[in-house]
Structures are given as C-alpha cells and as structure tokens.
Amino acid sequence: MSAIEIHDLHKSFGTTTALDGLDLVVEHGQIAGFLGPNGSGKSTTIRVLLGLLRADAGTVRLLGGDPWSDAVALHRRLTYVPGDVSLWPNLTGGEAIDLMARLRGGLDAARKADLLERFELDPSKKARTYSKGNRQKVALVAALASDVELLVLDEPTSGLDPLMEAVFTEQLREAKAAGRSVLLSSHIMSEVEKVCDTVTIIRAGRAVESGTLADLRHLTRSSVTAVVAGNASPIAALPGVHDVVTTVDTSGTRIAFDVDNDDIAAVLTALGTMGVLTFTANPPSLEELFLRHYGDELAAAGVPEPSAGGRTSDGTPR
Amino acid sequence: MTAAAATPVHTPVSTSLADSFAGTWLLLRFMARCDRVRLGVWTASVVGLWLYCATAFTTVYADAAERQQRAELMGTPASILMTGPGYGTDNYTVGAMFANEMVLWIVIVLAVMSIGEVVRHTRAEEESSRSELVRAAVVGRHAPALAAMLLVVAANLVIALLSALVLVTISGLSIGGTTVMLGGTVLTALVFAAVASVTCQLTPHSRGASGLAMGVLGAMVLVRGAGDIQRQHGSALSWVSPIAWTQQTRVFVDTRTWPLALSVVAVVVLLAVAVVLAGHRDFGAGMFAERRGRPHAHRLLRSPLALAWRQQRTALAWWTVGTVVMWLATGTYLKDIGPMLQDMSKDSEFVSQVFGEQDLSYAFVSLMMLFAGLVALGYGLAAVARARTEETAGRAEYVLATPVSRGRWLAAQLLVAGAGAAVLVVTAGLALAAGAYSVGAHDPHVGTYAAAAGVYLPAVGVVLGVAAAVYAWAPRWTAVSWAFLVLGFVVGMFAELLRVPGVVQRLSPLWWVPRLPAEAMAWPPTVGLAVVALAAFAVAFVGFTRRDIPVT
Numbered sequence A: 001m002s003a004i005e006i007h008d009l010h011k012s013f014g015t016t017t018a019l020d021g022l023d024l025v026v027e028h029g030q031i032a033g034f035l036g037p038n039g040s041g042k043s044t045t046i047r048v049l050l051g052l053l054r055a056d057a058g059t060v061r062l063l064g065g066d067p068w069s070d071a072v073a074l075h076r077r078l079t080y081v082p083g084d085v086s087l088w089p090n091l092t093g094g095e096a097i098d099l100m101a102r103l104r105g106g107l108d109a110a111r112k113a114d115l116l117e118r119f120e121l122d123p124s125k126k127a128r129t130y131s132k133g134n135r136q137k138v139a140l141v142a143a144l145a146s147d148v149e150l151l152v153l154d155e156p157t158s159g160l161d162p163l164m165e166a167v168f169t170e171q172l173r174e175a176k177a178a179g180r181s182v183l184l185s186s187h188i189m190s191e192v193e194k195v196c197d198t199v200t201i202i203r204a205g206r207a208v209e210s211g212t213l214a215d216l217r218h219l220t221r222s223s224v225t226a227v228v229a230g231n232a233s234p235i236a237a238l239p240g241v242h243d244v245v246t247t248v249d250t251s252g253t254r255i256a257f258d259v260d261n262d263d264i265a266a267v268l269t270a271l272g273t274m275g276v277l278t279f280t281a282n283p284p285s286l287e288e289l290f291l292r293h294y295g296d297e298l299a300a301a302g303v304p305e306p307s308a309g310g311r312t313s314d315g316t317p318r
Numbered sequence B: 001m002t003a004a005a006a007t008p009v010h011t012p013v014s015t016s017l018a019d020s021f022a023g024t025w026l027l028l029r030f031m032a033r034c035d036r037v038r039l040g041v042w043t044a045s046v047v048g049l050w051l052y053c054a055t056a057f058t059t060v061y062a063d064a065a066e067r068q069q070r071a072e073l074m075g076t077p078a079s080i081l082m083t084g085p086g087y088g089t090d091n092y093t094v095g096a097m098f099a100n101e102m103v104l105w106i107v108i109v110l111a112v113m114s115i116g117e118v119v120r121h122t123r124a125e126e127e128s129s130r131s132e133l134v135r136a137a138v139v140g141r142h143a144p145a146l147a148a149m150l151l152v153v154a155a156n157l158v159i160a161l162l163s164a165l166v167l168v169t170i171s172g173l174s175i176g177g178t179t180v181m182l183g184g185t186v187l188t189a190l191v192f193a194a195v196a197s198v199t200c201q202l203t204p205h206s207r208g209a210s211g212l213a214m215g216v217l218g219a220m221v222l223v224r225g226a227g228d229i230q231r232q233h234g235s236a237l238s239w240v241s242p243i244a245w246t247q248q249t250r251v252f253v254d255t256r257t258w259p260l261a262l263s264v265v266a267v268v269v270l271l272a273v274a275v276v277l278a279g280h281r282d283f284g285a286g287m288f289a290e291r292r293g294r295p296h297a298h299r300l301l302r303s304p305l306a307l308a309w310r311q312q313r314t315a316l317a318w319w320t321v322g323t324v325v326m327w328l329a330t331g332t333y334l335k336d337i338g339p340m341l342q343d344m345s346k347d348s349e350f351v352s353q354v355f356g357e358q359d360l361s362y363a364f365v366s367l368m369m370l371f372a373g374l375v376a377l378g379y380g381l382a383a384v385a386r387a388r389t390e391e392t393a394g395r396a397e398y399v400l401a402t403p404v405s406r407g408r409w410l411a412a413q414l415l416v417a418g419a420g421a422a423v424l425v426v427t428a429g430l431a432l433a434a435g436a437y438s439v440g441a442h443d444p445h446v447g448t449y450a451a452a453a454g455v456y457l458p459a460v461g462v463v464l465g466v467a468a469a470v471y472a473w474a475p476r477w478t479a480v481s482w483a484f485l486v487l488g489f490v491v492g493m494f495a496e497l498l499r500v501p502g503v504v505q506r507l508s509p510l511w512w513v514p515r516l517p518a519e520a521m522a523w524p525p526t527v528g529l530a531v532v533a534l535a536a537f538a539v540a541f542v543g544f545t546r547r548d549i550p551v552t
Helices: A042-049 A071-075 A093-104 A109-118 A133-144 A164-179 A191-194 A213-218 A259-273 A286-300 B010-020 B026-036 B038-062 B064-075 B077-081 B094-101 B103-121 B122-129 B131-137 B143-170 B175-202 B208-230 B242-247 B258-279 B304-331 B335-348 B351-353 B361-390 B393-402 B406-438 B445-455 B457-473 B473-495 B501-509 B521-542
Strands: A005-014 A016-026 A031-037 A057-062 A080-081 A148-156 A181-186 A196-203 A207-210 A221-228 A242-248 A250-262 A276-282
Touching: A005 A042, A005 B077, A016 A031, A016 A181, A016 A196, A016 B473, A031 A191, A031 B038, A031 B094, A031 B457, A042 A057, A042 A148, A042 A181, A042 A286, A057 B335, A080 A133, A080 B445, A093 A133, A133 A148, A133 A164, A148 A286, A164 A191, A181 A191, A181 B064, A191 A286, A196 A213, A196 A286, A196 B351, A207 A213, A207 A286, A213 A286, A221 A259, A250 A259, A259 A276, A259 B406, B010 B406, B026 B038, B038 B094, B038 B103, B064 B094, B077 B361, B094 B103, B094 B175, B103 B122, B103 B143, B103 B175, B103 B208, B103 B242, B122 B131, B122 B208, B122 B406, B131 B143, B143 B175, B143 B258, B175 B242, B175 B258, B242 B258, B258 B304, B304 B361, B304 B406, B335 B361, B361 B393, B361 B406, B361 B445, B361 B457, B393 B406, B393 B501, B406 B457, B406 B521, B457 B473, B457 B521
Parallel strands: A016 A207, A031 A181, A031 A196, A080 A148, A148 A181
Antiparallel strands: A005 A016, A005 A057, A196 A207, A221 A250, A221 A276, A242 A250
16 A cells, blocks of 8 residues: 555635646655646645645545545654745744644654754744744754654755755655655755655646656657767668757767657667767756656747757647 | 935935935835725725714704713713813813714724834834845835835825815814814824834834834823823823823814824924834844744643644733733722712713612723723634634644644634633723722622623623634635624724614624623523524534635
8 A cells, every 4th residue: 555645636726726637646665756836736735635625526545544534643644844834933943843743742852953953953043033944944853853654745945055955855865764755745856856766747736747767767858969980860760869960070970869768779779880989878857857748838938948858748738 | 216316426414314215105105005905994994983973973962952961971980081081061062072072082093003004014014024125125224114104194194184074064063173183183193103113113023013002002092091080171191191182172162282282293203213213223123132042842832722822922911911000090990980970960960860879880890891891802803813824824734734633723722812812801800800999999899890800701702703613614704803893892882872773782792791780690691692602613613624724
C-alpha cells in the first residue's frame, strides 16, 4: 500500500475548477516531487490530503485512511509545512516550534537543537520580526524535528537562501534514509531533480506527466552536439532527429540537434561512421520536461520556447 | 514632483521638509480609493442617524411641552452620563435638545472612525510592511501620516456637511448654530485622530495603537460625564475632556465659540508631538525596541486553548483594567444619586412618574450593567472575529494539520472569547459595587450587583453563539455580527428617545435581560436566552466540522 493514493480527484470553488481528475501516488519511503506553477492546484491537493478541504469526487487514501474522516488520527503520523508560513506574531520562533511539536505529541529536544543550529535560526526572536525565510525555517524545524511517517511540504524552500536550501536537501535525504515518505510540492526544478524518486507534473488540476525521473526522461529528448570530420547531412534524415543546425569550419562539421531518447541508438551508430572529433549529449533536464508541458503558456506570454525537447509540445492549448 | 525638487538651486532645509511630505497627494487619493466603501458606510450611518433623529424629534417631541418633559429627565446622573452638561433645559428647544443629547454620541462615532482610519493607514500599513513598498517609492517620511490625517479631515467634513443639510432642512435649525455644533464635533473627533497619530508612534502594533487611542477616548467620555455630574453645566473636571470643548459652546442656547480653540490647539500640539516622536524611531519600530522572548515554550503552552489564551490575554487584561477603572469610578457616585433624584422627584411630577417610588440609584445600577453588557459584547465579538483572522492568515490551517480536531480548535477560540466577555461583565458589576461601598453606599448589596451583572451572561452568550454560527457557516460574513452591538446599543440607549419599534427592540438579545435591580428577576426570558445560546453554539460546531478551511 502507498503512503498517498489519489485517483480522479475533483474539487471546485464556486465556478473555479481547482482539481480536474488528478491522480497522484506516493510510495512508502520515497520522495515524490509535485511540480507545477502557481495556481495549478498543488496547494488545493495538499489541503484535501490534510482533510481541510472536502473532495467533490474521486478517491483519496492517506497512510491507509480517509483524510477527511480520519483527520485527527492521521495527523499524528504526518507533519506539514505550509507554502506561506504565517506564525503567531507574539510568539517566539522557539515557542512556535515547541507548540507545534507538542500538538503533534512530542518533540525530540536534541534534534530541535541540532536543526536550529543547522538552519542558523535564532529561536528567541518574536515571530513578527522574522523575515519570510526565517518563518519558513521555523516551520521546517518543527516538521523535521518530529518523528512521523510522512512529510507534506508545500514549496518549503521559498524564501530560503541557497545555503539553507542545501541544508534542507540534506535533511530530506536523512528523512528518506530513516524510512519516511515525502510529498514535496515545488516549482523549483533543480530541487526536485536533486532529491525526488518520482515526479508528478500538474497542470490545470490534472497530472500531465508522472513517473520516475528516468521514466520521464525516456519520454523526451536529449540534445546532442558533435564535431565530425565527414559529411553530417545523413543525420538530419534519421527518424526522431529534430532541429538540426550544421556549421562547417576548418576543424570539421559542427552539428547540433535534438533526438528522441528512443531513437538515440541509431544516431550513435550513424555518427560512428562519420569520424567523430568531439561529442556531448545532455539528458533533458526536468526544467525542459516541465516547459514542454507549459510551452504553450509561455508562447502565449511571448516567451520563446526552449530549444531542447520542447518543440513538439503535446500540451493542447486550453 | 515637488516644487523644491524641480528647482535647480535650493537650500537643504527646505528640501528635506518638502521631501518629507513628497507624494502626499498621491497617497491621499490612493487611501480614499481603498476606503470608498468603508467611509461610505460610516457617512451613511452618521447622516442616517441624524436623519432618524431629525424625523423622530420633530414627530415625537413636536411641541414645547413634550420637550420640557424630556428636559426634566436630563438632571439624573444616568442621563448626564449619557448626554451632556444640560444647557437649555429650562427652555428645551429642538436645537438645545440636539446639542445636549446627540453631540456626545456623534463625537464618539466620529472619533472611533477617525482613530480607525489613522491607525489603518499608518501603523497597520507599516506593520504589514506594505508601506515599505510605498516608502521605497518617491514618498516622504511624513507623507503617509499627513495623507491619513487629511483623509480623516475630509471624511469628517463631508459627513458634517451632509449632516448640516439634514438638520437645516428637516429640523429647521439655524445655519450658524448648526455650523458651531457640527464644527465642534468634527474638531473633537480630530483631537482623537491626533491622539491616534501619537499612539501610532509609541507601539509597533496597530492593535495596540488603536487600543491606546480608544482607551483615551473611553477615559475622556467618563471624565466628561463625571465632571458634569459633579456640578450642573460642568465642573473643572469636565474641561479636561475634549468632549466638553464642543459641548461647552452652549450652542443653540447662549453660543460661545472660544472653547473650540482648545480643540485646535490640542490637534496642533498632538501632531507636533507625533512628528517629533516619528523622527526618533526607525521604520517599523516603536519607541522601544522589540524584546526578545523565550527560546522554549512554557510547559503549559501545549494545546489550542493555551494558544488562544496566549493570543488574547493581553487584550483581555487591558479591557479588564479599563472596565475596573470606569465602573469603580462610577460607583463612587452612587451615594449622592439617591438623594439627588429624590429632590428632582419632588420638583417634577414627571420625574417621579418615570422613576416611581423605588430607590432611584437602582435605576442607575441597571443602566451601568447595560453598559457592561455592551462592553462585553464588544470584546466578545472582537474575540470571535480573531478566529476568522487565524483562518485568513493561514494559522488555523497550520494547527488543524496537527492532531487537533476542528471542534477542539473552535471550542478553544470560543471559550476564550466567551470567558473573557463573562469576566468583563462580572468585573464591571463588582467594580461598581466596590466603588459604591468605598463611599459608604451599602444598598444595593454586593450580591445584587453580581446578580445584575450575571443575568447578562445568557444574552451575551446568544450574540457570541450567533456570531460563531455565522463564522462557521458563512465565514466571509463574520463581520455582520457587529450589527448586534449596534442594535444592542441603539435599543439600549435610544429606544425611548427615538421610539424604536417594539419588534426591532426584541431583536436585540440584551432587550430580554431583566434590568436588575430596578426590575425584578424574570426567569423565563433568562432561561430562554440560555437555551438559544446553547443552540447557536451547537449550530456553529456542526457547521465548522463540515466546511472547507480556509475560506478566503
């Protein structure tokens, strides 16, 4: 059984459809990335998982229970970091951390002290004097100091500096090593790419892509640049090759193109016959995957699409 | 933008002064636009109140004899506390009646509006760090404060102008007298706006700043009342209060305008103080640095109830201190009130008819308990509204994601609100008793005071229960519950004066409360209120466990 299983989830607010048949699975002991821009339905999904919002339709199982009716029992086994952490202005950060941990049933004092040190957080300052990043740290320390099965993190690194992001990433790895499951919502590709086992990309309330990073990369293209001694023109005729650019100079023919990952073997064979001088191939980044699904929105906003992997967008304009 | 900035050569002094007000006009227009609905409601309310009074006074008190009967009631301490120094009661014209009976309330309403606007546009903006954005633009240090003050002046003037139109056309008051009366109310309201601009410099919290200014307003209302009770037409104590500075113009009776100058001087001095204080503090800070707190939570801070209490305790402490001071001070008058009213009964047939043969100090105690009920409603409704704030700020969601059930969370919020309101009512009763006992007035007995206060608890419960139910089922409408306070106030204070229809009076839960000790205890309405209160709370809990959180 999975830690989180969502199937065909629907949720509307008045005439606004927030979730439109979402599917999402988080396996036990895995870190699942939940990727999408603002307003795509990530926070709504998380609030349904926390039993704060009632689903209109669809099935949702959280740690084997029903998030709406078993909310209190389930919440003993998870922690949550909201996307925009708002704390009680007259409580100090330390007080807020202790309070949240006690509401959940206890706190590992040594672990709290360790986390405060790693995140360089002063717990004796009143919450109203904290910056956004420091409020975020309070919520992270409170969440990471608890002994739970599942971490639900809604854009947890917004407002953190790169140093603290690194600390956070390290903490996630430790959580995974301890057997915890993590749902990490984010719009920061590099963060998801670094730590996540699986990724679900959400768009307009439904999952448009999900699987392991390897699976997803398999579905898309790599960008290849090579300099060959011979004639490079046969490459352009191979199946799955796109956007070929060739330039001829004194050292040879420089050829750059994108290739569908399923067709890469034929390309390598062909290149081998041309006398390869230099060769680089870049796997598609998650960012490219992501942009592939949102390319039409970018185009509508006047931003040129990315070169690698993004040309034949199958995301239908809505 | 400014003339100084455009001139190539200019002295540093003039530049810094002009620059410190740069952008004022732009901000003023922005504030007016933000508040067009809010200020519209205030304007409509005040003008509507004048309109209603103008109509009611001309129909209910159509002839001089009826007004004279009303005038005879004006000498009781309870009346003085609720009206003015009593100028013109020997020839109670419509103008004199307005000046004596309405000015106090209009001043209070305008002052509350003005304090709210000043705090909202200066300290609250600074606290939310929105004004950090604004101040980073071409906006001078003092521009937001000046713009807020100008907005308040403009709002007050518009209200006064429309009110004057009503009074001159419907009640046929003289233009000169109306100008003095309404000009006085505006000037006094501006004094309190200036007080707010000072309190905004003292504390970094908007809640604290408006609390301090409201506290000054409350104290000044009490001081004026106490001063006027001491001596007819006011004593030296009355003159301490800015409210007297408009009431003492004796408008429509024997007009003098020089007391208005006191308000002008006070506004100028207070604004100067605010400017000096503002120059001595950092952006976002108060006059005193933010203290550090405990790095670890107290061992008792471990439940939603402890958290709610922690959030509310400071406010409740201040409300309690204010209540004790006011009711204790008022209690010290109880010894003189009995004989005073008996003298009045001897002189006036009408007064003895209204108050009958009973000890007239009982009526005064009943009135003070009604005030206590209203104060408790004010605190309670504000406390229930805090639940809504917790939700919109995202803190409710954060707590409800822990193993805290919705019922437990809501119960914590309501328990703190309800218990706080109950504490205030009972404290008021006991403080009044303590004041009376301290001057040797042992009748009524302290137990009677406690009962007179306690009998308000079911009615307060009804209002808070309904407010909670509205919050649970229709959270966006939470603020509508404040209508109960307005209704309770209008019915309690003006039912007789304005002949409010009986049906409307019955809508106010406070109307059903037996007015101990002037009236006898009545169990059926008291038990009925308690049952309604419990039902309303039950409805609230059912609704809260069913809806989405947060609703923003």
